[in-house]
Amino acid sequence: MTSLSANPQAPTGTTPRAPGFLGSYPADRTLAAAGSASGVWPDLPALIAWGPWRSGEFRSARCPAGRVLVVGDCLADDTRLHTDLAAALRANRPELVTRWPGSYLAVVVTDRELVAFTDLAGQHPLYFHADDGGVVFGTSPLRTAEAAGIGTNPDPLVVAADIFCSSVPSLTVNRTALAGLHRLDAGEALRVSSTGSVTRWAYAPPTPDPTMSAEDCATGLREALDVAVAARMARGGSVSADFSGGLDSTSIAFLAARHRREPLPVFAYHHPDAPADDLSHALHNARLSRHLRLEVVRGTGDTLAYQNLAAAACDELPDFATTVRERNRLRLRHVAATGGRVHLGGEGADALVVAPPSYLGDLAGTGQVGRLLADTRSWAKLRNDSPGRVLTRAVRLSRTPMRGALLDLAQRLRRGDARHPDWVDAISWWPAPGLETGWLSSAARRMLADFVHAHAGRHPDTAGPGVADFTAWHDLRRSGAVQRQLGELARPFGVWPQAPFLDNDVIRACTALPAHRRASGTEFKPLLRTALRERVPADALRRRTKGNYLGEDYRGVRAAAPTIRAMLRDSRLADLGLIEPRSVLASVERTLAGAGTPFPAFNRLIAYDLWLGAVG
Structure with missing residues (x-):
């Protein structure tokens, strides 16, 4: 029988920086809480939690048939939690607890089973280790691994794949950098029976509706964003927003400002020595509404990328934004200094309202010749490239199954291909190996190539549409990870960054439309523009670019x-x-x-x- 360590909160004598919970199911002994850890429910001692939590971040409800634990930003009130939980368990459909607005992890416990559901972006993951006796699970990967008795040894294969094949999500699905520890991924569920049997499945697989119109999708997106923003504003408290000048954060800020009488504090970052082309757009957009109060956060030499790495506090798993930690801390300090507690941003929008270039392959694969030719000409003109070269890539992709793409990747890794990427490389399942491949040791390159080759055998050798949807879902998961890490960095400042685009209902609204239909040639984010044309000033929707921070990166490396x-x-x-x-x-x-x-x-x-x- 799986059992928990006696001190899951601090097995090495340390106190975790972030709050969390840890449990075992089924359990045959009482878990002794230590330090600030305590049982979530008195009659279920094998599920404990420790804080401090943000207000509303950790909630629970129960009814005669069972109970639910909700972690994250669930926008349903307590009455709805209780009512819907009872209805879901009466119908024997625990998955209904995933229909509340917001983004959250839900764990349902009954006498017969435990069922956990992650959010659709993977912003609130669950880590677990299963053996013959059941499952140890928790929100802290290190504590979960230690409680399960598997140690905290790194998995070299996962580490290598994460660094050098990060665009190939199927390689390490559900595996973590800690050997033997698994992660419940975005939109997945885990069921553990009272006898210890374990089942994992995707409770919300991507299922675009081929009959939906772009206009209907835009309407659904507008309604979902309205709810996501309005619910956060209605809770009261101090709210602020990012205002980089980009379409995503700007749109969220304008939506939020509609719900306030006094001006909404909004923040734009700018480094005077390495401008990213954001400030002028932010200044212009702020003048479009008297309900916005713009604060400009100015970077210095100390906030460039790669500064103060020795002081970077590592999270439970690697944080790929560690190199810009000082910039993010500067922004959070400014938000906190003006009283901000909930801080809204636009993370996730790029994955939802932008079709990756691989959509051209889906156009070829679905026989949409007229649109394929028009869009390839548009992209070739924008990139000063040959329409024939773009079209060739699209047609090749339409005929390439994932298995073939994996075999090609394995071969390139084995050869040690290392070259500058070209923009047309994005018209693929994933970009070809870049210059970083040259950093691998010979043994690691062979290990990774063998792993990719073996993985190819698990996929069918048939081509079909949906490459862009696959890419977009992967990008969405990356956005969820980025937002989670930002949230942990913000805890000491008393700030809770929240991304309405990552709410489950917003994700459902966008992904109802196939990715290749979210594009319109080289038009920038047409779905978002259509959705918000009556909510956001037209001038604020005209930007076609994103901020470029390469100047800061180069300065930071030199320093x-x-x-x-x-x-x-x-x-x-x-x-x-x-x-x-x-x-x-x-x-x-x-x-x-x-x-x-x-x-x-x-x-x-x-x-x-x-x-x-x-x-x-």
């Missing part, structure tokens, strides 16, 4: 070069046999000279190296 060099010379990833530090150092030197750099992969590498040092 932090001695620290980065020292870290790489004593790399934990090298100790695992995964990278050749000299190759990474050579890339750093090229970056210092102004050469093109795979910054996303480099940021993942830095994050993992810091995390390995923390858990090692």
